[in-house]
Amino acid sequence: MRWNEIESDVCSVARTLSVVGDRWTLLILRDCFLGSRRFDEFQKNIGLSRHRLTDRLNKLVEHELLLKKPYQDNPPRSEYVLTAKGKDIHPVLVTLTGWGNKWMQDGDGVPLLYHHKKCEHITQPQLSCDHCGDSIDASNMYVTPGPGILKKLQRGVSPSYVPKRLLKLFKDTLNLDAQK
Amino acid sequence: MRWNEIESDVCSVARTLSVVGDRWTLLILRDCFLGSRRFDEFQKNIGLSRHRLTDRLNKLVEHELLLKKPYQDNPPRSEYVLTAKGKDIHPVLVTLTGWGNKWMQDGDGVPLLYHHKKCEHITQPQLSCDHCGDSIDASNMYVTPGPGILKKLQRGVSPSYVPKRLLKLFKDTLNLDAQK
DNA sequence: ATAGTAGGTTCCATTTTAGAACTTGTAAAG
DNA sequence: CTTTACAAGTTCTAAAATGGAACCTACTAT
Structure with a gap:
């Protein structure tokens, strides 16, 4: 099965992965949330080839997670900024980080700490039911056909x-x- | 940069992706949460080649997200079951699903519905601060070095x-x- | 006049993947 | 008994994706 076939699968996980499910895309988005906007910045931070980066940025622009925004005309230069659709990937990065912090540590401890602006505490956000607000995990959820x-x-x-x-x-x- | 180099990056997102950041692994785990356990079951549900599946299952067993558990001796047959480490991927799947439900719908609506056992409502779980319990997103978080x-x-x-x-x-x- | 910066594109060798066929041992069906 | 099916792989080859280096273009700073 090829990428474009996955995109049309009747599954939101598969569809999402058809956009962000490769080795680099989520790292590019991670960098966006840390403030990167320019081609060379991504390339240096992530260490992927310029070729791949061109490709992935184009895909993210096509899928409207990033907006390509000219910041000078001569020579033409652009930066890539998160759209609303792109910003909505944040929870995915937060949960990936949570898992990595818990299960993939080397001896030195957590690389980055999240803080909650409002309560000013270090936080590792957790999922909770959007109806009753209680914390929620695999053991107290089930699925039905939509x-x-x-x-x-x-x-x-x-x-x-x-x-x-x-x-x-x-x-x-x-x-x-x-x-x- | 190659996969094994990503694994040693000082970033929990990168480290996590070094385990689950390919086209298939998260789909295999999705199937585990829906109850699949056997080789052929995964292969039929996901539609990847048997070759790839062997590879991915081995990797998941190596990284201890799945446990390979013999269920008969002759011929030797095993099933793959989620470990605690594997179960902890659930929040990642939930957030990926949330994004896909919101941004990748075809005309037919959401494929699967999540329900919260306790309150019996349909839910799309959201992130909240694990200290104060308030809902939390990119705009009210910041990072500091850990x-x-x-x-x-x-x-x-x-x-x-x-x-x-x-x-x-x-x-x-x-x-x-x-x-x- | 030379080096540096920014954002690409082009090329080729290497790696990864898809897809189909083959294997092994058992059990059930005709 | 002979064929078919099942489960879990392994092997093979062609096709696709990738990494890495070099090149290009249009400025700017030294």
């Missing part, structure tokens, strides 16, 4: 990644709905 | 990815500390 899957099932398409066990459950859901 | 970076600076090593602007700030921090 409209995106149900509509495909109604059209006879079975999203490849959904385990048979769940598919059956989802089809039962459909039948129950139909009987109403 | 021991992992400071110790490297003291040894004269400059972590490549830290923008010069921040490096200077960090070195000032060191000088202030030294003057105490």
